[in-house]
Amino acid sequence: MEHVGIEPGRLHFSWISSAESTKFVDVAKAVSEEVMSLGPAARLVKKRAEVM
Amino acid sequence: MERYTEEIRKRAGNLLKEGKVDLFIGYAGGSVPMMNRPILVRRPEEAELLQWDSFCGLNLANYLTGCKERIGVIANGCNSRNIVNHIVENQVKREQVYILGVPCTGMIDRRLVSSAVGGKDILSVSEENGTVTVETAGSKEQLNKGDLLQQNCRICTHRNPVIQDEMIGDPVEEQKGLEPFADVSEIEAMAPGERWEHFSRLVSNCIRCYACRNACPLCYCPTCFVDDSRPQWVGKGSDPVDTMTFHLMRAYHCAGRCTDCGACERVCPVGIPLRQFTRRLNRDAWKLFAWEAGMKLDERPPLDAYRPDDCNDFFR
Numbered sequence: 001m002e003h004v005g006i007e008p009g010r011l012h013f014s015w016i017s018s019a020e021s022t023k024f025v026d027v028a029k030a031v032s033e034e035v036m037s038l039g040p041a042a043r044l045v046k047k048r049a050e051v052m
Numbered sequence: 053m054e055r056y057t058e059e060i061r062k063r064a065g066n067l068l069k070e071g072k073v074d075l076f077i078g079y080a081g082g083s084v085p086m087m088n089r090p091i092l093v094r095r096p097e098e099a100e101l102l103q104w105d106s107f108c109g110l111n112l113a114n115y116l117t118g119c120k121e122r123i124g125v126i127a128n129g130c131n132s133r134n135i136v137n138h139i140v141e142n143q144v145k146r147e148q149v150y151i152l153g154v155p156c157t158g159m160i161d162r163r164l165v166s167s168a169v170g171g172k173d174i175l176s177v178s179e180e181n182g183t184v185t186v187e188t189a190g191s192k193e194q195l196n197k198g199d200l201l202q203q204n205c206r207i208c209t210h211r212n213p214v215i216q217d218e219m220i221g222d223p224v225e226e227q228k229g230l231e232p233f234a235d236v237s238e239i240e241a242m243a244p245g246e247r248w249e250h251f252s253r254l255v256s257n258c259i260r261c262y263a264c265r266n267a268c269p270l271c272y273c274p275t276c277f278v279d280d281s282r283p284q285w286v287g288k289g290s291d292p293v294d295t296m297t298f299h300l301m302r303a304y305h306c307a308g309r310c311t312d313c314g315a316c317e318r319v320c321p322v323g324i325p326l327r328q329f330t331r332r333l334n335r336d337a338w339k340l341f342a343w344e345a346g347m348k349l350d351e352r353p354p355l356d357a358y359r360p361d362d363c364n365d366f367f368r
Contacts, residue, residue, distance in 0.1 A: 003239065003332045004300065005248025013364075043248050046293040 065099035128156030130313035132213035133346025153216030158205035204314035264316035303329035
């Protein structure tokens with residue numbers, strides 16, 4: 001995704017077991033913080049069709 | 053080239069006559085020059101229709117999916133690699149296919165021929181020893197085949213079939229000393245914004261005809277995600293975001309499987325260099341897993357197998 005120009009940091013992958021609740025919380029926090037800092041996405045966002 | 057055509061006709065005819073195969077898949081001349089089409093031959097006498105030249109760029113592995121019969125098939129480097137893919141992915145059994153191997157010296161991009169003669173109507177194209185003779189209404193021009201090759205053929209390092217039952221002609225020398233992923237590095241050198249602009253511009257002419265998907269031997273899903281309507285994963289109109297989603301998803305589906313045969317680019321009616329989407333994934337497969345698709349029958353593809361030494365931390 002970065003290769004086509006989606007900002008680095010907007011897409012995350014992780015491997016979390018159903019038993020790793022604390023890891024899930026940590027990852028979710030880290031991801032939302034990083035994405036928030038990037039601001040609203042401008043690329044690959046589908047806008048509602050304009051109706052005349 | 054003519055010698056290969058004669059050999060292919062003879063051997064395909066024999067295979068059908070001897071009952072070794074039920075049908076033979078090869079190429080036949082198209083209704084206009086440079087537009088060879090795939091052909092399924094069932095009777096020995098029809099083998100005369102078969103042809104081999106530098107316009108056999110469509111991938112024949114596409115026609116093997118789910119076949120129950122015994123099939124003879126012509127295979128150069130990329131065809132053979134996609135046949136390996138098909139066998140590894142259980143789309144066809146090894147013992148079902150009889151592979152007639154043909155060494156390949158690259159396929160010609162018809163658009164380059166067309167522009168080399170100034171867009172004039174082309175009446176016929178023939179080639180001999182690396183020289184291509186193009187006949188138009190008022191002239192006859194001689195061109196160098198090396199200048200007309202498809203982009204993927206210029207960096208190809210597997211011109212000879214990787215798997216075959218019988219070989220036609222001697223193997224050709226493989227190209228060496230090439231920088232295989234120079235195109236990927238070029239894009240990587242751009243800033244994220246530039247890259248987005250670049251890829252958006254690439255697909256801006258896309259008419260969503262799905263010719264790339266149809267020509268791709270990897271795209272054999274019974275229902276493609278773009279055709280699904282419940283749920284509808286991606287919009288069917290010409291919205292730029294939907295178009296980009298289609299191209300990105302299609303590329304991802306080819307990760308670790310693409311043999312860079314160039315069929316997608318060849319068939320695109322608006323000339324989108326579609327390989328730019330799959331190339332990065334091919335490089336990743338090579339860099340991270342030392343993997344080239346369709347080379348081995350006895351090894352699972354990297355995205356299909358767990359290895360304790362996986363390159364990603366989160367995976368271990």
